[in-house]
Amino acid sequence: MVQEDYILEAEKLYVSYNEIDIVRNVNFRIRKGEFLGIVGESGSGKTTLLRALMMLKRKNNDIKGNVRFQGRELIGLDEESLRRLRGMEISMIPQNAVTAMDGTKTISSLFHETICMHRDGKIRRRDSDKLASQIMEKMRLEDTGRILKAYPFELSGGMCQRVMIAAAMINNPKLMLGDEPTSALDVTSQLQVIQELELLKSNYQVSMIMISHNLGVISRIADTIAIMYGGRFVEYGSHEDIIRHAVHPYTKALLAAVPDADGKISKGLPGLPPTFEKEMKGCPFASRCEYCIPRCRKELPEDVAISLTHRVQCFRTKELQDDIA
Amino acid sequence: MTLLKVENLTKRFKKNGETVTAVNEISFSVEAGECLGIVGESGCGKSTAANLISRLQREDEGNIFFEGRKINGGFRLKPVGRELQMIFQNPQDSFDPRDTVLQGIMQGALSYKVYSNRELKEKALDLFSYVGLKPEYQNKKTSELSGGECQRAAVARALICEPKLLICDEATSALDVLVQAQLIDLLKKLKNDKKMAMIFITHDLPLAAAFCDRIAVMHKGRIIEIGEARKVLKSPEQEETKKLIQAVLPVR
Missing domain, CATH: 3.40.50.300 (P-loop containing nucleotide triphosphate hydrolases)
Structure with missing residues (x-):
């Protein structure tokens, strides 16, 4: 079957809070080892989407559509099966590792718990420490003995994040979800975390979904890039499609907001992202878009496929493409 | 100089x-x-x-x-x-959460006692448009603003003192x-x-x-x-x- 080539498939995914859709009609699928x-x-709904992929629900939270993990439908799956999946097959790295760890427990006990929670049967601390050291060494973390004995607050923010990634990998998951894992870090530790993720990609064949507001970070490691605005994927394509041939005006604004090698930065995009309401008319980006035409305010643009890998939600795709050419 | x-x-x-x-x-x-x-x-x-x-x-x-x-x-x-005024990394933390945005901005110059309250309020309202905040935000709490808006309010709070140096x-x-x-x-x-x-x-x-x-x-x-x-x-x-x-x- 063709379906089994994909680790995760999301189709017509809608996620709502209090009956207001936050994620709207999101479609994508990722292969083994794809980033x-x-x-x-x-x-824009990034974190809501990511939580929904793990079926982590809050109060008044509703998930509709299809999410298939290795061909298995996750929506409607019972809590116990989901618990087995999380941490074992799908794991998540949070934005702020220091606050996500239990401050009263050492790193050694973090690893021990992670293993005990998800693998059947108990494991001795000595063995879990050994596994933890192995995985941390593979991630090129030095001085693992000291790290294991340390409490989270004794490590730097960047180090905690790297330990967290190692802990997320300890059960050898197939899919890793990263919720802005580098945005709380300064540039030097950010680079170290990115290098560690690159190592994962080359060594473990793990698929990854990472969200970030920084296109620079994403462009360094992602194979496929989705641009999210107002709960929708307004542009979706391969690395090349998005970085070199971006069509959507919002993608272009994002690309221009990162200072380039000459230290030039564009004028910021005026306005604010839309607030979510029950009925939203027209394109979510219309009010901030310099290419907006009357139609944009009335109708919602559907996906337009430009190539096999590249799709855009914009009425003026054709003209904007001609502009580039 | x-x-x-x-x-x-x-x-x-x-x-x-x-x-x-x-x-x-x-x-x-x-x-x-x-x-x-x-x-x-x-x-x-x-x-x-x-x-x-x-x-x-x-x-x-x-x-x-x-x-x-x-x-x-x-x-x-x-x-x-x-x-000599300063703005910080986390704007929300630098405001008193009980204050409205307007009070927060006025707070900047309050302790220097150079302006009367009415003058201060006028100055603060002028600054709203200068830093790009909507005037209807004046009675909101700073926690209701987004990070970017709150940082604009922090800039306004610094500007109300008419500083020569902004850190x-x-x-x-x-x-x-x-x-x-x-x-x-x-x-x-x-x-x-x-x-x-x-x-x-x-x-x-x-x-x-x-x-x-x-x-x-x-x-x-x-x-x-x-x-x-x-x-x-x-x-x-x-x-x-x-x-x-x-x-x-x-x-x-």
């Missing part, structure tokens, strides 16, 4:  | 019985209307340096001159407090790239309209180069390189500076 980067501003 | 002059500024902290020199004999000056970027990785002492200049912390050695007057030696914030301590690091670009726009406007001098602290060297006239690179408490912004970005002299530039990931 999908989702880029968008605060409040 | 030299607005700020820092000479051999040193600050030591005691940590687990060891003495750490956070800021180690740094010297530099900021001209009126000039924007100086201070760049370095976490823990290099850039925030401590900012806190020393704005008198939030007390130095161990060295001198700070503001418009030729020595401002250090004891906590003498009042004489220069109005002229931005990682003021854009917690923001999205697009909001960051908007805030940089606002700071550029201040620089051009009001000829305000600034110290812009960040770990992102290309960002500093996009906006500052000169850049000082700090490493382990010392300034290891200082020069014209383009020159530092394009032909850095020190290894540590090169590392910092390489660590910023460009879109490619």
Whole structure:
């Protein structure tokens, strides 16, 4: 079957809070070892989407559509099966590792718990320490003995994040989800975390979905990039499609907001992302878009496929493409 | 004219019985209307340096001159407090959560008792449009604003004092790239309209180069390189500076 080539498939995914859709009609699928980067501003629905992929629900949270993990439908799956999946097959790295760890427990006990929670049967601390050292050494973390004995607050933010990635890998998951894992770090530790993720990609064949607001970070590691705005994937394509041949005006604004090698930065995009309402008319980006035509305010643009890998939600795709050419 | 002059500024902290020199004999000056970027990785002492200049912390050695007057030696914030304002990394944390946005902005100049309450309110409302905040936000709490909007309010709170020097301590690091670009726009406007001098602290060297006239690179408490912004970005002299530039990931 063709389906089994894909680790994760999301079809017509809608996620709502209090009956207001936050994620709207998201479609994508990723292969084994593929790295999908989702880029968008605060409040574009990135984290909501990521949580929904793990079926982590909050109160009044509803997930509709299809999410298939290795061909198995996750929506409607019982809590116990989901618990087995999480941490074992799908794991998540949070934005702020220091606060995500239990401050009263050592790193050694973090690894021990992670293993005990998800593998059947108990494991001795000595054995879990050994496994933890092995995986940390593979991630090129030095002085693992000291790290294991340390409490989270004794490590730097960057180090905690790297330990967290190692802990997320300890059960050899097939899919890793990263919720802005580098945005709380300064540039030097950010680079170290990115290098560690690159190592994962080459050594473990793990698929990854990472969200970030920084296109620079995403462009360094992602194979596929999705641009999220107002809960939708307004542009989706391969690394090349998005970085070299971006069509959507919002993608272009994002690309221009990162200072380039000459230290030039574009004028910021005025306005704010839309607030979510029950009925939203027209294109979510219309009010900030310089290419907006009357139609954009009335109708919602559907996906337009430009190539096999590249699709855009914009009425003026054709003209904008001609502009580039 | 030299607005700020820092000479051999040193600050030591005691940590687990060891003495750490956070800021180690740094010297530099900021001209009126000039924007100086201070760049370095976490823990290099850039925030401590900012806190020393704005008198939030007390130095161990060295001198700070503001418009030729020595401002250090004891906590003498009042004489220069109005002229030297600061904005911080997390805008929400820097406001009293019980205040409305308007009260928060007025708070900036309240303690200097130069303006009457009515004057202050007028000034604050003028600043709303200047920094790009909607006037209807005035009665909201700062926690109801987005990060970018709240940082604009923090800029307004600094501006109400009509400062000559604005210190931005990682003021854009917690923001999205697009909001960051908007805030940089606002700071550029201040620089051009009001000829305000600034110290812009960040770990992102290309960002500093996009906006500052000169850049000082700090490493382990010392300034290891200082020069014209383009020159530092394009032909850095020190290894540590090169590392910092390489660590910023460009879109490619």
